[in-house]
Amino acid sequence: MRVILTGGGTGGHIYPALAIAQGLLARDAETQILYVGIRDGMEARLVPEAGLAFAGISGKGLPRKLSLDMIKVLGKSVKALWETKNILREFHPDLVVGTGGYVSGPVVLTASLFNIPTLLHEQNALPGITNRLLARVVRRVMVTFPESIAHFGVKKKLELVGLPVRPEIGKVSREIGAKHFGLRPDRMTLLVTGGSRGARTLNQAMTTVLEYLAQHSNIQVIWATGKITYGETIEEFEKRGISWKRPGWRILEYLNDMPEALACSDLYIGRAGAASLAELMVAGMPSLLIPYPYAAENHQEHNAQALVQAGAARIILDSELDGGRLGKEVNELISKPTLLAKMGAAARTLAQPQALNKIVDLCKATAWH
Numbered sequence: 001m002r003v004i005l006t007g008g009g010t011g012g013h014i015y016p017a018l019a020i021a022q023g024l025l026a027r028d029a030e031t032q033i034l035y036v037g038i039r040d041g042m043e044a045r046l047v048p049e050a051g052l053a054f055a056g057i058s059g060k061g062l063p064r065k066l067s068l069d070m071i072k073v074l075g076k077s078v079k080a081l082w083e084t085k086n087i088l089r090e091f092h093p094d095l096v097v098g099t100g101g102y103v104s105g106p107v108v109l110t111a112s113l114f115n116i117p118t119l120l121h122e123q124n125a126l127p128g129i130t131n132r133l134l135a136r137v138v139r140r141v142m143v144t145f146p147e148s149i150a151h152f153g154v155k156k157k158l159e160l161v162g163l164p165v166r167p168e169i170g171k172v173s174r175e176i177g178a179k180h181f182g183l184r185p186d187r188m189t190l191l192v193t194g195g196s197r198g199a200r201t202l203n204q205a206m207t208t209v210l211e212y213l214a215q216h217s218n219i220q221v222i223w224a225t226g227k228i229t230y231g232e233t234i235e236e237f238e239k240r241g242i243s244w245k246r247p248g249w250r251i252l253e254y255l256n257d258m259p260e261a262l263a264c265s266d267l268y269i270g271r272a273g274a275a276s277l278a279e280l281m282v283a284g285m286p287s288l289l290i291p292y293p294y295a296a297e298n299h300q301e302h303n304a305q306a307l308v309q310a311g312a313a314r315i316i317l318d319s320e321l322d323g324g325r326l327g328k329e330v331n332e333l334i335s336k337p338t339l340l341a342k343m344g345a346a347a348r349t350l351a352q353p354q355a356l357n358k359i360v361d362l363c364k365a366t367a368w369h
């Protein structure tokens with residue numbers, strides 16, 4: 001089977017596509033996979049690192065307001081359609097699967113025009129704009145939440161499958177995870193991320209929390225600040241005279257090794273993107289969630305509430321976030337290991353471990369060969 005996967009812009013669209021690639025290859029090692037993404041998008045780095053073939057096309061998301069940029073974007077979109085056509089001609093896919101983000105648009109649309117079988121996966125309860133438009137032309141739409149069904153005008157095509165996570169998540173031992181990061185497996189460890197792009201407000205609050213914890217505990221931390229805000233976070237530590245290169249602290253731009261990080265951590269502190277939350281569920285990880293307040297229709301808060309209601313997470317609104325508030329919650333949670341264990345078990349009850357299998361089944365059933 002020859003499969004094109006496409007999805008990009010943020011980790012939340014890319015990792016589900018990478019998980020699908022792993023699922024297809026695990027079922028049939030002969031599967032030929034090509035990932036199509038934007039040439040300078042996040043996927044251009046992550047996909048080759050995952051060992052998959054990558055083809056880059058032109059592209060840029062549409063600006064939200066009318067401007068001259070719109071003309072440039074439209075020009076790139078026409079180019080992207082042309083480039084996609086050439087890729088499809090050369091690769092001859094039996095199936096094209098889109099996981100959202102701007103790049104899915106030209107790729108899935110062109111494939112549908114050529115009558116190639118197409119599938120979409122939607123990670124959020126509230127579908128993104130690209131997937132909403134493409135739903136009309138694809139064969140099937142796979143969704144994570146039952147609530148999405150009402151937002152797509154194509155009920156008959158919908159399949160409830162859940163969100164596929166990388167197969168290694170939940171399978172790495174604490175010892176191996178800790179060794180990977182050069183940390184001690186017997187110490188309480190925090191995992192902090194602002195999603196695939198980082199979160200400035202969280203980084204600022206977290207700096208204050210770590211300043212306090214450095215003096216009052218030997219807690220360990222794995223913290224991905226995000227590429228854009230890494231420099232200013234390090235500067236802030238230096239301004240406060242705090243040494244951030246400690247044996248128990250790993251402060252990085254980005255984590256390429258989330259399965260290991262989840263394996264050796266006791267509490268996740270971060271944004272509430274759908275893919276991250278699905279990983280917390282599979283890993284049985286308690287969390288302190290700070291939903292991104294500007295996500296379309298506030299969908300991250302909605303995502304977070306599912307975990308809060310199950311007793312798996314606590315929530316702090318971004319508008320209420322500061323070092324004091326975050327520190328109070330963190331201090332309370334790390335002083336109650338039994339509560340953390342209970343929250344982790346509650347997270348695990350929400351996991352959808354069959355999501356990847358269901359998706360691979362649908363790929364097989366939809367593809368030409």
Ligand SMILES: CC(=O)N[C@H]1[C@@H](OP(=O)(O)OP(=O)(O)OC[C@H]2O[C@@H](n3ccc(=O)[nH]c3=O)[C@H](O)[C@@H]2O)O[C@H](CO)[C@@H](O)[C@@H]1O
Pocket residue numbers: 010011012013015123124193194195196197224253254255256257258271272273274275276277279292295296299300
């Ligand atoms: C601001 C915004 O609109 N964010 C959206 C975006 O977020 P974002 O891309 O942050 O999405 P998620 O939190 O869902 O997923 C992030 C993914 O990146 C991985 N990761 C993250 C940081 C890191 O250092 N290393 C790493 O591997 C996580 O393990 C996860 O697999 O897509 C999600 C899924 O469509 C949406 O729910 C989010 O609302």
